[in-house]
Amino acid sequence: MKNINIPITDDVIRELKVGQPVALTGVMITGRDTVHKWLIETFIRKTRAPQGDDSDVYAALKPVLDGGVIYHCGPVVSGLDTKQYKFVAAGPTTSIREEPYQADVMKHFNARGVIGKGGMGAKTLKGCQEGPFVYFHAIGGAATYIAQSVTKALGVYKLDFGVPEAIWVIEVKDFPVVVTMDAHGQSLHEAVEKESGKALAELMAK
Numbered sequence: 001m002k003n004i005n006i007p008i009t010d011d012v013i014r015e016l017k018v019g020q021p022v023a024l025t026g027v028m029i030t031g032r033d034t035v036h037k038w039l040i041e042t043f044i045r046k047t048r049a050p051q052g053d054d055s056d057v058y059a060a061l062k063p064v065l066d067g068g069v070i071y072h073c074g075p076v077v078s079g080l081d082t083k084q085y086k087f088v089a090a091g092p093t094t095s096i097r098e099e100p101y102q103a104d105v106m107k108h109f110n111a112r113g114v115i116g117k118g119g120m121g122a123k124t125l126k127g128c129q130e131g132p133f134v135y136f137h138a139i140g141g142a143a144t145y146i147a148q149s150v151t152k153a154l155g156v157y158k159l160d161f162g163v164p165e166a167i168w169v170i171e172v173k174d175f176p177v178v179v180t181m182d183a184h185g186q187s188l189h190e191a192v193e194k195e196s197g198k199a200l201a202e203l204m205a206k
């Protein structure tokens with residue numbers, strides 16, 4: 001397993017290959033559908049004007065995401081009343097929902113890694129090469145186990161989006177993932193899909 005500290009450099013990203021297990025340590029953010037849509041509309045395509053604390057949150061996120069990692073995760077968090085936040089469950093969300101946005105968000109913020117489950121499509125794979133950045137696959141169905149890698153919830157933005165959709169800033173240690181889309185145009189998800197399609201065709205022909 002390769003140990004990688006966040007922020008991640010371009011050289012480290014380019015060294016990674018699909019199938020490689022990685023342990024991530026450092027600070028990352030969570031972000032799902034609402035966050036990606038908000039970032040795209042407000043700061044990238046600028047189809048809506050910033051409102052409320054939008055600009056302040058954007059300014060706070062920029063240094064965290066420079067060389068940083070976005071985790072597709074809707075966590076279960078305790079301590080909401082006291083603000084003594086603790087991640088109880090932190091499993092990955094299906095990533096393909098962010099396919100329309102991901103490459104543009106990564107490029108805009110100079111981010112270097114995205115974590116989720118299920119993989120992503122052609123636009124994101126192209127973005128991985130251009131970024132460069134990689135897609136890390138986290139373990140589905142192991143939300144409580146993964147939460148043990150979250151050593152601290154440093155803060156939260158856009159809690160009005162709801163706890164699962166908010167932007168949680170978290171500190172992680174030895175967060176277990178596998179590279180399944182790399183900066184060289186390789187995707188394990190694409191390869192599995194092709195092999196599965198081939199096997200299905202062979203079965204149907206019998």
